[in-house]
Amino acid sequence: MGRSFESVRMGVNALAERWRVEGGRLDPEDRGYALIAAEMAKRHASACFCAFDDPLEAALFSALVELLKAMDGRDVDLRL
Amino acid sequence: MGEMWIFDSRVRESIELWVKREGTERIRVPFAQNFYLHLPDPHRYSEMLEALAERYTVEECTFRTIHGEVGGYRVGAGREVAEAIERQTGFAAELYNVDIRQDQRWFAENDLVPCAYQGESRFTPDFDCPLAVMELRIEGDPSRKGEAGRVEVRGDGMEETLTGREDENLEGLFGLIASLDPDLILMPDADLWTSRLLKKAGEYGLRATLSRTGRYRRVSSRSYWSYGRMEFKGGALLPEGRVLIDTTRSFNYREGGLRGVLLASRLSGITPALASRFTPGTLVSSYEVYGALREGIAVPFRKRDAESGRRVDTLRELDRGGMIFQPVPGVYTSVDQIDFTSLYPSIIVKYNLSPETLSRPDLHGFLPGVLEPLLELRKETKRRKKSERGYEGCDSILKWMLVTCFGYTGYRNAKFGRIEVHEQITCRAREILLRSKEIAEEMGCRVLHGIVDCLWVQSPAIERLKARVEGEIGLTTECEHFDWITFLPMSDGYGAYNRYYGRRSDGILRLRGIMARRGDTPPFVAKAQEGILWLLKGAAGLEEVLAAEEKARSRYLDALEGLASAPPDELAISRRISRLHYSRRSPEASAVAACLERGMQLAPGMEIAYVVRDSATWEVDLPWEASHIDLAYYRMLLGKAWEEVAFTFDAIGGTKGGGGGPGMRNTPPKGRRCCSSEVCD
The missing domain is CATH 3.90.1600.10 (B family DNA polymerase, palm domain)
Structure with a gap:
């Protein structure tokens, strides 16, 4: 019944996982930031999938929103 | 036809109807099979048409499809001829009304439905059921070898329990069916018992009276994929002239009760025996076919409006599912x-x-037209069931039909x-x-x-x-x-x-x-979680929820203690198997092997149950053979169930967090929040 595609949310989650794994290979002082970037990318995964077709676009959008919130001094909900 | 109420039908040379009128009657009505044929280029197939006309009636006509009027032929023959035409024309011929149930078609063409009097609307939850009903229960597990146990029979104001030897019980049972002569039998595991009862009757030299004529119709078992998982539909023997409902295996009966099954039968134009065994998806498909036939719309044999080629990114954009x-x-x-x-x-x-x-x-559109009355009926039953529980069954069956009608639009x-x-x-x-x-x-x-x-x-x-x-x-x-x-x-x-x-x-x-709702949770764990959650039933506010924490924890600890002495049945994990051969060790693989060793007939999609003996090696036992359990494994499951409840206490700010049991975290997982309109922003 219907068809199954990888959803944008699933794509963002896979992308964030790659970022997380890749982050582990960075210098120790950068690793924490890489993990934060990966989490920021996932933060709006479910809401973004309606607007975007491309997981990368959705991930960047999500991360940018979270960055702006962080710059604005707002609590950024990160599950680290 | 008088005030007849049809409850069973068979298609042979004529259509045989089992009806309630004064009493129970079998009547035969003449019937001739035919189908519609449309040829894009009739001249090209003139020889085939001439040959057809020599053997069967072939009339030139126009007929309606959902796309409009179509010119073609009405051919007085059955499916075999239709398939031969398909082959001969290289699948250029468009065929209609080939694979539909002929009794359903006859009902539609005569403005009739089963389980209703003539002229009565099928779109009402209020209807009579003049059938004599018998409830029957046989003790034992019909899926395993062994004798049938005690037999309980209830119907027509009497109750009787037969507790003798197997042959005596069966003789008594067949005698009771013959004397009470019910129109409808409700029986747990009926589809597993029927073939065994017939075999036993043969062995003991008894006359099996489940069927009114001694004849049965076979429904084959099958495994199939649905929504990405393998399902299994068991076979059945349907007695003639009597409705037999398997109260355990019939999803529609479990959800909608007898009235739900009868309503499904009325709406879909199929007998209640089939309505109880169909999936909701097949029910709604039958409902649509019946609706089309009733409106004089021909039902296509093969789908011809195939999807046009589209780019993957277009598909991705369009086919996104729910929000x-x-x-x-x-x-x-x-x-x-x-x-x-x-x-x-x-x-x-x-x-x-x-x-x-x-x-x-x-x-x-055809679909909106056919679904609108179903939708209105659902609104009505949903409204009525709030004040009268009697409408719950009808409402539930309508809910399932409407849920599946959407999925069916995407079914190939x-x-x-x-x-x-x-x-x-x-x-x-x-x-x-x-x-x-x-x-x-x-x-x-x-x-x-x-x-x-x-x-x-x-x-x-x-x-x-x-x-x-x-x-x-x-x-x-x-x-x-x-x-x-x-x-x-x-x-x-x-x-x-x-x-x-x-x-x-x-x-x-x-x-x-949560675990109490999941089908693969052992009953012991599900009941333990339900018992803990029950404590929160009276808690209208967060303070009351927190106040229940100690009692909840104590119930959890009691359940932990009780695990070692729990009966194996209560620890059985039920899983649907997708195959019979596994390449890796898993509990399902071990359970399948155990079943096959014991000569049990398995098929992909079937549900099997097992008790875990050792989770390190995934050794399992069938529930009736289990004597040892992997206590640590079951403690872990119980711990997970507790964790789902303890999350609430943690989030509100319980003093002890979720810790305290096996498999538990001693600190709340990250990201937990307590947010209420009163206390949180």
């Missing part, structure tokens, strides 16, 4: 759930979505489905949920979660929100108020879409996706 807003895990107070009633079928009707309206939106073999309709329905649904969220936020509400057809909101004025959403979207909604609700996290800490529980303002706990 979801992820919740933040936590406990929330004063939450309203606003839920669109039968959203997908309502969209089909409101937006006139049907295969033929994709290219001709001016037409009144659906007679009246097209994937593009499927896409349009989900597209509209996403727009509706998104707009509803916007409306809620414009009105100062906080949207906590949303999934396909409903939103969870903290709203200062839910009635105003409901009115505005209904006014703007044009579809009806239902609201439920929760005193508190817990959205659980996934393993990564983000909110799970479908795992939550909460207390409604009427004191009822709603559980979704």
Whole structure:
């Protein structure tokens, strides 16, 4: 019944996982930031999938929103 | 035909009907098979047409399809001839009314339905059932070798229990059926027992009286894929002239009871014996076919409106499924759930979505036309069941039919489905949920979660929100108020879409996706979690929830203690098997091997149960053979069940957190929040 595609949310989650794994290979002082970037990318995964077709676009959008919130001094909900 | 009430039918040379009139009668009505044939280039097949006309009646005619009038021929023959025409024309011939049930077609052409008097509307939840009903229960497990045990019979104001030897019990049972002569038998595991009873009757030299004529119709078993998982549908022997319902295996009976099955039969134009055994998807498909035949619309044999080629990115853009807003895990107070009633079928009707309206939106679509009365009936039963529980069965069966009618539009073999309709329905649904969220936020509400057809909101004025959403979207909604609700996290800490529980303002706990609700949770664990959650039933506020923490923990610890002495049946894990050969060790692989060693007949899609003896090596036992259990494994399961409840205490701020048991975290997982309209922003 219907068809199954990888959803944008699933794509963002896979992308964030790659970022997380890749982050582990960075210098120790950068690793924490890489993990934060990966989490920021996932933060709006479910809401973004309606607007975007491309997981990368959705991930960047999500991360940018979270960055702006962080710059604005707002609590950024990160599950680290 | 008089005031007859049809409850069974068979197609032979004529159609045989079993009816209630003064008493029970069998009547035969003449019937001739025929199908419609449309040839794109009739001249090219003139020789074939001449040969057909020599052997069968062939009349030139026009007939209706959902796309309009079509010129062609009415051929007085059956499916074999139709398939021969297909082959001979290289599948150029378009064939209609070939594979439909001939009794269903006869009902439709004569304005009749089973389980209804002639002229009676089928779209009503109020109807008579003049059938003599017998309830029958045989002790024992029909899937295993061994003797049938005690037999309990109830019907026509009498109750009798037969406790003798197997042959005596069966003789007594067949005697009771013959003397009480019921029209309908309700029996747990009937489809497993029937063939065994017939075999035993042969061995003991008894006359089996389940069928009124001694004849049975075989329904074959089959394994099939549905929504990405293997399902199994067991076979059955249907007695002639008597309705036999398997009360254990019939999904429709379990959901809708006898009245639900009878309503499904009336709506779909199929006998109640079949209505009890069909899946809701097959029911709604039968309903659509019956609706088409009743309107004189020919039913295509093969689908011809195949999807045109499209780019993957176009498909990705169009075929996205339902809209979801992820919740933040936590406990929330004063939450309203606003839920669109039968959203997908309502969209089909409101937006006139049907295969033929994709290219001709001016037409009144077949699907909206056929679904509208079903939708109206569901609204009626949903309204009535609030004050009269007697309507719950009918409402449930309608709910399932309407739920599956959407999925059927995307099914490759659906007679009246097209994937593009499927896409349009989900597209509209996403727009509706998104707009509803916007409306809620414009009105100062906080949207906590949303999934396909409903939103969870903290709203200062839910009635105003409901009115505005209904006014703007044009579809009806239902609201439920929760005193508190817990959205659980996934393993990564983000909110799970479908795992939550909460207390409604009427004191009822709603559980979704947690261990007490999952089919593969051992009954002992499910009951333990239910027992713990039961303590929260009376807790209208967070303080009362917290006050129940000690008792809850004590129940959990009691359950832990009781694990070692729990009966193996209570620890059985039920799983659906997708195959019979596994390459890796797993509990399912071990259970399948154990069943096969004992000569049990298995098929992919079947559900099997096992008790875990050693989770390190995945050694399992069949429940009736289990003598040892892997206590640590079951403690872990119980721990998980407790953790789902303890999450609420942690989130509110319980002093002891979720710790204290095996498999437990001693610190709350990250991202937990307690948010209420009163105490949190």
